[in-house]
Amino acid sequence: MTPMRTLATAGRVLLQIRSDPRTIALLLVVPSLLIGLVAWIFDETDVFASIGPAMLALFPFIVMFLVTSISTLRERRSGTLERLLSMPLGRGDFILGYTLAFGLLAIVQTAVAVGYATLVCGLTIDGSLWLLFIVAIADALLGTALGLLASAFARTEFQVVQFMPVFVFPQILLGGIFLPRPQLPDVLEVIGDWLPLSHAIDALDAVSTGDEDDAFIWLRVLFIVCWIVGAVIVGSLTLRRRTP
Amino acid sequence: MMNNAIVARGLRVRRGRSTVIDGLDLEVPRGAIIGLLGPSGSGKTTLMRAVVGVQIIAGGSVMVLDRKAGSAPLRRRVGYMTQAASIYEDLSVRANLRYFARVQGAPPADVDRVLERTDLVGQADRLARTLSGGQANRVSLAAAMLGSPELLVLDEPTVGLDPVLRADLWEIFRRLADDGTTLLVSSHVMDEATRCDRLLLMREGAIIADTTPDELLRSTGTASAEEAFLRIIERDSAGPGSRTRTKPARHLLSRRGGRR
Ligand SMILES: Nc1ncnc2c1ncn2[C@@H]1O[C@H](COP(=O)(O)OP(=O)(O)OP(=O)(O)O)[C@@H](O)[C@H]1O
Ligand SMILES: [Mg+2]
Numbered sequence: 001m002t003p004m005r006t007l008a009t010a011g012r013v014l015l016q017i018r019s020d021p022r023t024i025a026l027l028l029v030v031p032s033l034l035i036g037l038v039a040w041i042f043d044e045t046d047v048f049a050s051i052g053p054a055m056l057a058l059f060p061f062i063v064m065f066l067v068t069s070i071s072t073l074r075e076r077r078s079g080t081l082e083r084l085l086s087m088p089l090g091r092g093d094f095i096l097g098y099t100l101a102f103g104l105l106a107i108v109q110t111a112v113a114v115g116y117a118t119l120v121c122g123l124t125i126d127g128s129l130w131l132l133f134i135v136a137i138a139d140a141l142l143g144t145a146l147g148l149l150a151s152a153f154a155r156t157e158f159q160v161v162q163f164m165p166v167f168v169f170p171q172i173l174l175g176g177i178f179l180p181r182p183q184l185p186d187v188l189e190v191i192g193d194w195l196p197l198s199h200a201i202d203a204l205d206a207v208s209t210g211d212e213d214d215a216f217i218w219l220r221v222l223f224i225v226c227w228i229v230g231a232v233i234v235g236s237l238t239l240r241r242r243t244p
Numbered sequence: 245m246m247n248n249a250i251v252a253r254g255l256r257v258r259r260g261r262s263t264v265i266d267g268l269d270l271e272v273p274r275g276a277i278i279g280l281l282g283p284s285g286s287g288k289t290t291l292m293r294a295v296v297g298v299q300i301i302a303g304g305s306v307m308v309l310d311r312k313a314g315s316a317p318l319r320r321r322v323g324y325m326t327q328a329a330s331i332y333e334d335l336s337v338r339a340n341l342r343y344f345a346r347v348q349g350a351p352p353a354d355v356d357r358v359l360e361r362t363d364l365v366g367q368a369d370r371l372a373r374t375l376s377g378g379q380a381n382r383v384s385l386a387a388a389m390l391g392s393p394e395l396l397v398l399d400e401p402t403v404g405l406d407p408v409l410r411a412d413l414w415e416i417f418r419r420l421a422d423d424g425t426t427l428l429v430s431s432h433v434m435d436e437a438t439r440c441d442r443l444l445l446m447r448e449g450a451i452i453a454d455t456t457p458d459e460l461l462r463s464t465g466t467a468s469a470e471e472a473f474l475r476i477i478e479r480d481s482a483g484p485g486s487r488t489r490t491k492p493a494r495h496l497l498s499r500r501g502g503r504r
Contacts, residue, residue: 008346012335019334019371079330083387086296088319089347241314242300244259 001090009089009097013071014104027067027109031059032116039121052123053204054177056113056132060106060140061197062168068102068147069160076151085241095236099144106140107133126210131217135207138224139200145231152238171197196227249274249395249426250295254304257290257449264290265449267304272428272442274394277421279437280430281473282446288430289327291446292397295428296324309394320349323393327400329380333373337364337383340372341390350391358386361416363409378404385413389420396420398429402436414439434470445476452480 017023035055042048075081084094110133117123125132150163174184174192181192192198203220206212250272257265264287272278280288293299294306297314306313309321331340341355359365362382372380385401402410414436417427421441429440437443438457445453453460453476457469464472 005347008343012332012339012343015339016332016334078333079326079328080332082298083324083326083330083344084347086298086314086319086322086324087344087347088316088349242298244300 001092001096005089005093006096006100009093010100010104013098013101016071017101017105023067027063027105028112031063031109031113034059035113035117036121039117039123048121048123050205051177052117052121053125053208054175054201056110056117056136057139057197057200057204058172058177059113060109060136061143061200062164063109064102064106064140064143065147065150065168066161066164067105068098068144069151069154069163070147070157072098072148072151073154073157073160081239082243085239091236091239091241094239095148095232098148099141099232102144103137103141106137106144110136110140123208125208127207127217128214131214132204132207135200135203135217135221135224138221138228139197142196142200142224142228142231145228145235148235149231149238152235168197171195174198175201177201196224199223247273248307249309250428251307252294252304255291255294255301255306256303257287257294257299258302259290263302263449265294268449268451270444270451270454272426274426275421275424276441277417277427277429277439279440279443280428280446281432281434281437281443282430283477284432286446287449288446289399290449292324292399292428292430296322296397298324320391321393322395322397323388323390325385325388325396325398325401329377329384331372331380331383331387334371336369336371337375338368340383341386344387345390348391354390354392358389361389362386363412376404378406378409381405392425394424395426395428398427400430400432402431402433410436434473435468437469437473445473447477447480452476 035052038055039048039052042051075084081094085091114125114129114132114136118125146167150160150167154160154163174181174188174195175198176192181189181198184192199220203217206217206220248271250270252268252270255265255268255270256263268291280291282288290299294301295308295313297306297308297312297318308318311318332343335343338355338359341358342352345352345355359368362385364379364382364386367375367379372383375383381401381404385398388396388398402413405413417429418439421427431437437460440457443453443455443457443460444451445455455463460469460472461467464475466472466475
């Protein structure tokens with residue numbers, strides 16, 4: 001692995017995305033539109049104040065999962081991955097390159113979503129905006145890492161899209177948006193406590209209410225980072241130089 | 245030993261459920277153009293993938309430039325052009341090559357060199373998606389030439405090209421070979437066989453003839469490579485015991501450099 005090749009890969013991924021303005025628009029606008037819709041639905045109640053932060057965790061995660069899994073699947077299918085792996089490119093260069101590129105995108109996406117949620121939808125953030133960004137970015141990187149992993153198990157774009165419910169929906173259901181986790185049946189509560197999105201949601205809740213200290217939030221971030229590292233390691237094992 | 249770019253011993257490859265290559269032996273000298281000819285499905289791509297080191301092999305060994313195929317130091321000394329043009333469709337030709345050059349560790353000026361060599365200067369700023377099949381193929385070839393690797397493995401590089409361009413490409417190959425590059429080139433087009441220094445005829449995962457163009461015509465008593473190939477296949481089909489191995493003369497095996 002070399003920084004030069006990692007950066008070259010990140011630059012190439014960003015250049016590819018730049019040539020596709022529609023994807024950029026979807027990446028940046030869709031999360032805000034959906035957050036706006038949720039805010040509107042609960043206009044007459046005070047529900048949005050409590051689930052709004054969770055929405056900020058959800059959309060970057062889902063969008064990054066989809067974008068990453070489809071672009072790496074395309075690399076696997078088009079033969080460019082085979083070419084790259086026959087060249088002096090480290091597997092780490094490939095994965096970190098993607099993570100860097102999509103991490104940058106995630107920052108921009110989060111900025112737009114947070115700006116929209118607070119300025120337009122009236123979500124109040126009592127805690128530190130910095131921490132909010134860090135949690136949201138960790139969350140988006142988690143989507144990227146799981147997306148890389150999912151692309152290894154999919155043969156077609158259809159299958160990737162089918163993987164989304166598998167990887168994403170249980171995390172939403174068990175994350176405490178629908179029902180606070182302590183109220184779930186014991187088994188589900190334990191499972192929910194180990195899923196990374198739960199911690200992202202907890203952390204964003206804590207940031208928005210400002211009820212917890214920074215250590216609580218950093219612990220959540222650390223948990224998510226462990227998941228990212230795990231997914232990247234397993235993902236890089238699926239990038240084989242030799243294939244059948 | 246030092247004269248051989250590729251040495252395979254008892255190579256066996258399984259793909260899916262079937263054994264595609266079963267006990268293949270091969271020696272390829274350096275600094276020559278070696279044509280790999282054979283019908284569709286005969287295992288040309290599989291053999292090339294084994295040489296590049298991206299194919300899982302079930303047995304035997306492949307040594308490339310005196311190292312195990314696919315080992316890390318070989319990755320910058322071997323260039324591989326896959327059968328399908330493996331380039332990024334949503335990048336320009338130049339952006340594709342610039343990226344591959346950085347991965348290969350080739351100097352940026354190399355991009356212009358390979359663009360010129362493959363006659364793509366006029367298309368350099370076009371999106372790869374908008375190229376014709378032959379043009380996209382040439383981008384893929386250009387990418388394989390980055391960093392001037394010692395061994396070029398080219399899977400059907402001339403497919404979809406007009407005769408003029410095809411002749412140009414063979415000129416390029418000849419020049420590369422004269423400079424000491426070894427080229428392993430697969431093809432469907434039999435008259436391209438005459439442009440090679442050596443020929444490997446492949447059928448059902450086996451090398452049924454390892455010869456030179458002149459030798460091929462002489463031993464089969466035919467006038468064209470196409471006829472000769474059909475003749476050899478006929479002979480090969482006559483019975484499993486009658487598999488021909490036209491061994492080239494010793495001096496041909498050890499010849500270095502091009503013919504001209
Ligand atoms: N991914 C794969 N899984 C299973 N079998 C495969 C796979 N790829 C190729 N094969 C089989 O291996 C054999 C050799 O294929 P290969 O691609 O090496 O042939 P080829 O000589 O390159 O053909 P062509 O001239 O059409 O490119 C064929 O019988 C093919 O069906
Ligand atoms: Mg082939």
